[in-house]
Amino acid sequence: MKRPEKGEMITKLTDKFRDADAIYLTEYRGLSVPQISDLREKLGTDTTYNVAKNTLARIAAKEAGIEGLDDxxxxxxxxxxxxxxYVEAAKVLRDFAKDNKQLIVKGGFADGTVYDAEGVNTLADLESRPVLLSKMAGALKGTMAKAAYAFVALPTKAVRTVDALREKHEKAA
Structure with missing residues (x-):
């Protein structure tokens, strides 16, 4: 690859590093073209799977402000x-690596954190964002319902106590 082509490639990779919500690094040695195509399809349209020269990727990552991927x-x-x-993408990579031993997940980068291979597997074990948000909403709804009941119950209890005292005074009089 000639210098102008390398410069172009670094620019493209830098843009991809900057635009990505997460980055995962894998070793693909031994995977066939149909297997790589299958992986790309499973990852979906919002995710790209690119083979790149390590030196160019290191330079692009640094230019994008991402440190810690060199190893x-x-x-x-x-x-x-x-x-x-990116949790769903981690699940796809983990599951694909289980079925295709040639794919080795090396690590990744998400939310400003560098993950080793085990960290990516931990991410893959998480539930997806929509599921976590719905669980959180359900928990908040339950808590809010209990709070509303408490706010209604206290004045009601006070009114009943005052009524009971009034009736007691009326009977005593």
């Missing part, structure tokens, strides 16, 4: 650039 950019590397639900 993972060794050997044949493919970069997964995720837009959107």
């Amino acid at each position: 993972m950019l060794k050997g044949p590397s493919a970069i997964t650039f995720v837009k959107g639900d």
Whole structure:
């Protein structure tokens, strides 16, 4: 690859690093073209799976302000650039690696944190964002219902106590 082509490639990779919500690094040695195509399809349209030269990827990551990926950019590397639900992408990579032993997840980067391979597997074990949000909403709804009941119950109890005292005074008089 000539220098102008390298410069173009670095610019494209830098943009991808900046635009991605998460980045996962894998070793793809031994995967066939149909297997890689299958992986790309499973990752979805918002995620790209690119093979890149490690040196160019290191430079692009640094230009994008991402540090800590150098140790993972060794050997044949493919970069997964995720837009959107990066937990789901981690699940796809983990499951694909279980079925295709040639794919090795090296690590990744999401929310300003560098993850090793085990960290990516931990991300894959999380529930997706919509599920977590719905659980949180359900918990808040239950808490709000209890609070509303408490706010209604206290004045009602006070009114009943005052009524009971009034009746007691009326009977005593």
